[in-house]
Amino acid sequence: MIRFDNVSKTYPKQNRPALDNVSLEIEKGEFVFLVGSSGSGKSTFLRLCLREERPSTGAVHVLGKDLGKLSNWKVPHMRRQLGTVFQDFRLLPNKTVGQNVAFALEVIGKPKSAINKVVPEVLDLVGLGGKEERMPGELSGGEQQRVAIARAFVNRPMLLIADEPTGNLDPQNSVGIMKLLDRINRTGTTVLMATHDQAIVDQMRKRVIELDKGLLVRDQARGVYGYQS
């Protein structure tokens, strides 16, 4: 699903690599936490998976494709096969909840009849049944993140990448979001989540990959958060 072969990334005008010779593999169906202190390279790792950045050396494979060999015009297609969720939700503020989710299907040319059927189903799945006509600004943070997850999942992606999805949420909402991501993972979707949320990592006992100054320093099955921030 994801493979890094000796991947290093040094940003322009930096003398220290943001990622330093990282090799690892994430298999289909896994749930993986990516942890490490601020600046350890987590976002860089995720950006390489999305081909928002390219490695300085080494190769990144995602969904069976060598991203270094993917032509630029194929990148949007590749990204549409993944779901992405961010700390700041990134909803379209002038569209309703239903329209936000529908948009992910419109851009891939799904017929209107299919969209009208699937959007309420996925909103039910995330616990927002009946809130289709609301505007994002009328929802709580936890609810907005549920909309973002519905939008990321509505295409049934093989891989969901989440960057600090509980970063703006209180503990109770965070637990709700994690239950949802766990459910999505149980449908077969691989989940890769960068986080600083110790309680959640300790509770879920999933695979934990830890970065420190760009180095892969721990890769542990059913791991805990482990490092002191």
Ligand SMILES: Nc1ncnc2c1ncn2[C@@H]1O[C@H](COP(=O)(O)OP(=O)(O)OP(=O)(O)O)[C@@H](O)[C@H]1O
């Ligand atoms: N666009 C960029 N240009 C130059 N340096 C960058 C850039 N993006 C990140 N870096 C540097 O690369 C290193 C890794 O940053 P990265 O954002 O990947 O860490 P992180 O673990 O995601 O941190 P955080 O938890 O604070 O989000 C840091 O030293 C950072 O300053």
